[in-house]
Amino acid sequence: MTGTGAVTERYELVIGLEVHVQLSTRTKLFCRCSTAFGAAPNAHTCPVCLGMPGALPVPNPEAVLLATRAALALGCEVQERSVFARKNYFYPDLPKGYQISQFELPLALRGRVTLASGASVGITRIHMEEDAGKSVHDKVPGKTAIDLNRAGVPLAEIVSEPDLRSGADAVAYLKWLRESLVFAGVSECSMEEGSLRVDANVSARLRGETAFRTRTEIKNLNSFAFAERAIALEFKRHCAMHDRGEPVVQQTMLYDQANDEVRPARSKEESHDYRYFPDPDLPPIDLTAAFIAAVRASMPESPTARRMRYTNTLGVPAPDADALTTDRALAEYFEAVVRAGADGRTAANWTLGEVQARRNEHPGAAVPVPAANLAALIALVAAGTVSNTAGKQVFATMWREGGVPKAIAERDGLIQVGDADALARWVDEVFAAHPDELARLKAGERKLVGVLVGQVMKRSGGKADPKKVNQMISERAGLG
Ligand code: ADP
Ligand code: MG
Ligand code: ZN
Numbered sequence: 299m300t301g302t303g304a305v306t307e308r309y310e311l312v313i314g315l316e317v318h319v320q321l322s323t324r325t326k327l328f329c330r331c332s333t334a335f336g337a338a339p340n341a342h343t344c345p346v347c348l349g350m351p352g353a354l355p356v357p358n359p360e361a362v363l364l365a366t367r368a369a370l371a372l373g374c375e376v377q378e379r380s381v382f383a384r385k386n387y388f389y390p391d392l393p394k395g396y397q398i399s400q401f402e403l404p405l406a407l408r409g410r411v412t413l414a415s416g417a418s419v420g421i422t423r424i425h426m427e428e429d430a431g432k433s434v435h436d437k438v439p440g441k442t443a444i445d446l447n448r449a450g451v452p453l454a455e456i457v458s459e460p461d462l463r464s465g466a467d468a469v470a471y472l473k474w475l476r477e478s479l480v481f482a483g484v485s486e487c488s489m490e491e492g493s494l495r496v497d498a499n500v501s502a503r504l505r506g507e508t509a510f511r512t513r514t515e516i517k518n519l520n521s522f523a524f525a526e527r528a529i530a531l532e533f534k535r536h537c538a539m540h541d542r543g544e545p546v547v548q549q550t551m552l553y554d555q556a557n558d559e560v561r562p563a564r565s566k567e568e569s570h571d572y573r574y575f576p577d578p579d580l581p582p583i584d585l586t587a588a589f590i591a592a593v594r595a596s597m598p599e600s601p602t603a604r605r606m607r608y609t610n611t612l613g614v615p616a617p618d619a620d621a622l623t624t625d626r627a628l629a630e631y632f633e634a635v636v637r638a639g640a641d642g643r644t645a646a647n648w649t650l651g652e653v654q655a656r657r658n659e660h661p662g663a664a665v666p667v668p669a670a671n672l673a674a675l676i677a678l679v680a681a682g683t684v685s686n687t688a689g690k691q692v693f694a695t696m697w698r699e700g701g702v703p704k705a706i707a708e709r710d711g712l713i714q715v716g717d718a719d720a721l722a723r724w725v726d727e728v729f730a731a732h733p734d735e736l737a738r739l740k741a742g743e744r745k746l747v748g749v750l751v752g753q754v755m756k757r758s759g760g761k762a763d764p765k766k767v768n769q770m771i772s773e774r775a776g777l778g
Contacts, residue, residue: 309502314460319485320493321364327452328355339445347450349393361452369406371482382580391431400425401574420459465526502536528553612642634669640676675703688712716763
């Protein structure tokens with residue numbers, strides 16, 4: 299009928315995400331080589347991760363623990379038995395000719411999250427696997443070199459159901475996943491450093507259609523913004539093909555950020571016949587119910603639960619609660635300030651303002667001001683003993699030199715003067731020096747209150763309590 303709307307309006311976008319996160323272990327999944335970044339090529343290798351014949355893999359219990367934490371953080375059911383399987387394919391960065399992964403019996407199944415948009419997204423499975431190495435094209439002129447430092451680094455792969463219906467929801471899901479895993483101490487989830495990698499499966503179907511159509515998979519999206527963009531482009535391409543009656547071919551795509559386009563990857567091994575089978579070198583992972591229960595008991599409160607608590611019981615505005623829970627250290631500092639007696643809203647202001655600004659300058663550094671000292675400073679400001687501005691100065695000093703707020707404020711002459719006699723003396727002086735303004739104020743020109751308060755503040759060297767001065771001037775000018 300209309301025929302004018304964008305084709306994408308008649309189609310529904312369907313997305314399923316496969317996310318790889320690097321588990322924050324010190325050593326690899328099946329050998330004791332270091333997982334540290336930035337070493338010389340192949341410095342962190344041994345017969346096991348080089349795939350030497352006869353070398354035997356030994357599972358890293360820390361990786362199993364972290365993967366279990368990942369599963370619980372994402373609300374999945376941890377399986378008491380899971381099995382490592384060989385995923386067979388040939389690629390230069392895969393020295394064994396297979397990757398150790400999990401297939402039929404993965405570590406965890408069946409998670410679910412409800413996003414802020416209301417969308418409910420299922421997690422199909424979480425399995426453990428080892429990372430591959432890296433082909434290096436710019437080290438040896440005319441040749442491709444291989445760096446196997448990453449080979450064998452432990453990953454958790456998190457596979458979602460095809461439940462996502464918009465790029466925005468895909469990003470919301472990824473953010474939830476990242477904050478949950480970072481809070482649980484599972485992974486750094488840094489897209490820049492490659493410890494969080496996203497593959498997006500995309501298809502399009504007519505609205506109202508029940509079956510899914512053929513999907514394509516966009517590999518290795520390396521930022522949330524690029525993921526959203528690539529998904530939008532791919533959706534448009536699918537819609538146009540459906541409209542022209544052309545079949546969509548299931549294949550692997552790459553997003554080219556320089557040209558802002560999605561195109562087919564040079565196909566690795568399109569066969570997808572990985573001939574999975576249980577790895578005969580590795581026994582099944584058998585987790586006891588007691589182990590799983592103990593890990594569950596050790597889990598921190600999730601960011602989502604924290605946000606609810608901050609807004610519902612601590613009176614923190616929602617945007618502040620969101621900001622606080624992006625970073626577990628920040629959230630915990632904020633909570634310590636509240637425990638030390640500060641009110642939630644004010645503690646959030648200071649944490650997100652003065653504290654966060656300084657932490658941004660020194661990422662990862664601990665906050666040198668004990669939470670109790672910030673709470674004491676907040677109390678001084680609330681009582682009017684120091685002004686808000688002077689309070690910030692005190693905070694800066696505490697950060698630099700340590701010390702308690704009251705003593706610093708006294709030493710640095712930042713105690714606010716609220717004493718009526720002292721204030722009256724300054725007000726008298728200002729009235730005497732500005733008779734015209736005073737007359738106009740008395741005649742009803744209210745905005746002059748501010749001017750005169752400013753003069754008192756100046757005369758007091760910033761120490762007068764501006765609220766009390768304001769009140770006193772208004773009263774004495776007969777403005778009540
Ligand atoms: P494979 O085992 O070949 O990787 P899966 O069935 O496990 O395939 O699906 C991989 C990912 O693709 C999952 O995240 C899933 O949600 C998603 N997916 C499957 N079918 C579709 C579809 N038609 N459209 C979009 N995503 C899909
Ligand atoms: Mg897959
Ligand atoms: Zn090794």
